[in-house]
Amino acid sequence: MSFDERGGAPVSRPSSTTEGREPASRDLPSSGRPSEGRRASLFSWASSYGFSTAGTAVGAQHARRFSANALLLGAVIPVGLLIVWLIASEATSIPDYLLPSPGQVIGAGVELANQGLLATYILISVQRVLTGFAIGAVVGLALGAIVGLSDVGSKMLSPILGAIRAVPSLAWVPLLTIYLGIYEVPKITLIAIGAAFPVFTTVAGALRHVDPQLVEAGRAFGLGRLPLLTTVQLPAVVPAVVSGLRLALAQAWLFLVAAELIASSMGLGFLLVDSQNNGRTDRLFLAILLLGILGKATDALVGVGERALLKRWG
Amino acid sequence: MTSTAPAAAPTARAAATPALPVALNGVGRAFPGAAGQPERLVLRDVELKIAPGEIVALLGPSGCGKSTLLRQISGLDRPTSGTLTIDGTRVAPADQRTAVAFQEPRLLPWRSVARNIELGLPRGTDRAAGRARVAELLELVQLSHAAQLKPRQISGGMAQRVSLARALARNPGVLLLDEPFGALDALTRLTMQDLLVDIHRVEPTTIVLVTHDVDEALALADRVVLLGTRFDRPGATISRILEVPGARPRDRASTVLARLRAQLLDALGVPSHHDR
Numbered sequence: 001m002s003f004d005e006r007g008g009a010p011v012s013r014p015s016s017t018t019e020g021r022e023p024a025s026r027d028l029p030s031s032g033r034p035s036e037g038r039r040a041s042l043f044s045w046a047s048s049y050g051f052s053t054a055g056t057a058v059g060a061q062h063a064r065r066f067s068a069n070a071l072l073l074g075a076v077i078p079v080g081l082l083i084v085w086l087i088a089s090e091a092t093s094i095p096d097y098l099l100p101s102p103g104q105v106i107g108a109g110v111e112l113a114n115q116g117l118l119a120t121y122i123l124i125s126v127q128r129v130l131t132g133f134a135i136g137a138v139v140g141l142a143l144g145a146i147v148g149l150s151d152v153g154s155k156m157l158s159p160i161l162g163a164i165r166a167v168p169s170l171a172w173v174p175l176l177t178i179y180l181g182i183y184e185v186p187k188i189t190l191i192a193i194g195a196a197f198p199v200f201t202t203v204a205g206a207l208r209h210v211d212p213q214l215v216e217a218g219r220a221f222g223l224g225r226l227p228l229l230t231t232v233q234l235p236a237v238v239p240a241v242v243s244g245l246r247l248a249l250a251q252a253w254l255f256l257v258a259a260e261l262i263a264s265s266m267g268l269g270f271l272l273v274d275s276q277n278n279g280r281t282d283r284l285f286l287a288i289l290l291l292g293i294l295g296k297a298t299d300a301l302v303g304v305g306e307r308a309l310l311k312r313w314g
Numbered sequence: 315m316t317s318t319a320p321a322a323a324p325t326a327r328a329a330a331t332p333a334l335p336v337a338l339n340g341v342g343r344a345f346p347g348a349a350g351q352p353e354r355l356v357l358r359d360v361e362l363k364i365a366p367g368e369i370v371a372l373l374g375p376s377g378c379g380k381s382t383l384l385r386q387i388s389g390l391d392r393p394t395s396g397t398l399t400i401d402g403t404r405v406a407p408a409d410q411r412t413a414v415a416f417q418e419p420r421l422l423p424w425r426s427v428a429r430n431i432e433l434g435l436p437r438g439t440d441r442a443a444g445r446a447r448v449a450e451l452l453e454l455v456q457l458s459h460a461a462q463l464k465p466r467q468i469s470g471g472m473a474q475r476v477s478l479a480r481a482l483a484r485n486p487g488v489l490l491l492d493e494p495f496g497a498l499d500a501l502t503r504l505t506m507q508d509l510l511v512d513i514h515r516v517e518p519t520t521i522v523l524v525t526h527d528v529d530e531a532l533a534l535a536d537r538v539v540l541l542g543t544r545f546d547r548p549g550a551t552i553s554r555i556l557e558v559p560g561a562r563p564r565d566r567a568s569t570v571l572a573r574l575r576a577q578l579l580d581a582l583g584v585p586s587h588h589d590r
Binding site: 213214216218219220231235236238 | 424434484
């Protein structure tokens with residue numbers, strides 16, 4: 001399972017900073033600017049994808065603020081599904097072990113809560129996701145910076161990282177279990193692997209596409225390598241970093257379930273496996289619903305942070 | 315509205331760098347060709363001495379290497395032959411005695427106008443002095459009201475004025491302008507030319523201005539340096555140097571300028587339709 005960013009066409013997007021201004025193409029061949037050819041790199045698709053996610057978030061901001069009925073419209077299908085579910089479970093002869101009623105699912109939740117398990121499962125899963133996400137994000141940022149800023153780094157690391165990214169998450173499970181045992185370390189490692197790649201690809205891509213004209217202007221005004229990084233390059237990639245983090249968080253939840261297949265005794269992924277073994281369809285429904293709700297909630301939280309950051313740096 | 319001259323400012327200037335002379339000796343620049351192609355000679359044998367405080371316009375057809383020559387003076391690019399000196403010493407990479415205003419404003423979109431100008435301040439300027447200098451420059455380019463706006467909130471002409479102010483923040487010994495008004499509409503361009511005349515009166519630094527606009531060159535420059543390529547040789551070099559008479563601001567309709575304009579247009583291979 002690899003995150004499906006590849007839906008975004010590999011459009012070679014001109015840097016967003018000078019949009020609407022005439023590019024200085026007049027003396028292009030003689031001006032010694034970095035060649036456009038670099039844009040056709042492995043990462044061009046990643047950055048266009050990264051920016052577009054940030055873009056929709058900004059656009060949606062207005063829609064959300066101005067229409068209270070966006071909330072209503074968004075609720076139509078979930079409520080409709082709930083009604084269909086109610087009718088299908090109560091008014092048809094589909095047996096409970098195939099389709100539990102909403103009441104039974106809530107009951108399963110209450111039962112788990114009374115045993116003190118529900119909170120434990122949720123907390124351990126959230127903790128694994130957040131820890132793995134944090135580690136993966138840092139690793140992804142570091143690798144992205146190396147590949148995005150250094151040609152040698154890019155040439156050395158891009159092929160191997162591309163290959164590692166292509167390995168399905170479940171393929172790591174047996175090896176991680178043998179090497180790292182069955183407790184928290186292999187689970188968090190797996191989630192970190194999953195979270196690192198979206199950050200890595202978006203950051204590397206964005207750093208490569210920082211407007212070369214801005215970089216040159218910074219150089220002309222006496223900025224050395226490090227000040228240039230902090231004054232021009234890093235602020236320029238903030239939107240991409242943020243959307244990379246958002247993708248990474250979603251990815252972390254995906255990898256969580258794979259991680260909790262590793263001999264676990266707690267967590268929402270464990271609840272899925274355990275319920276399947278015991279034929280507890282009501283608990284399966286509960287686990288899936290919780291995964292959906294938690295994933296959406298953490299994403300919304302990151303979205304709030306994203307809007308604040310984009311207001312400052314976007 | 316054109317020359318509401320903020321001419322009373324020079325007293326406020328603390329650490330003004332004096333205008334510096336520039337000398338180009340046999341400067342040439344060749345770019346390596348694409349795979350298997352021979353290298354491409356863009357500039358050759360450029361000899362030019364620029365006096366401190368002088369305004370020189372580099373004029374030439376598109377793609378003749380004007381900007382490349384400017385980049386040699388700024389130290390953003392290095393010549394493949396010949397030497398450049400500013401005030402007698404060799405031009406360093408991204409030479410800090412120069413400041414460039416590019417054809418595009420190249421402002422950092424996440425910084426306010428004032429903070430963008432700050433970027434131009436020499437390293438190690440103390441905070442209070444820096445703030446005072448930025449305020450002074452904002453006034454000079456008539457943007458005090460826009461200090462806190464972001465680049466995307468201002469017009470192209472305003473953005474170019476910010477870019478100019480950022481370059482001036484350096485107190486440059488040599489101010490390099492790469493078609494700074496090229497992308498502006500005709501009226502804004504005239505206003506900006508007048509503003510530049512005002513600025514030069516207040517801060518009389520050496521200015522090298524790249525332009526393909528004959529009228530702009532005649533309105534601003536002490537000397538117009540024409541770059542051109544001979545049909546039988548690759549690489550552009552100076553084909554002609556014209557002294558432009560008259561104190562600035564100059565009468566745009568002057569007959570003397572009209573004659574010079576005709577000469578320049580002829581030299582650029584454009585029919586001037588001038589009635590001699």
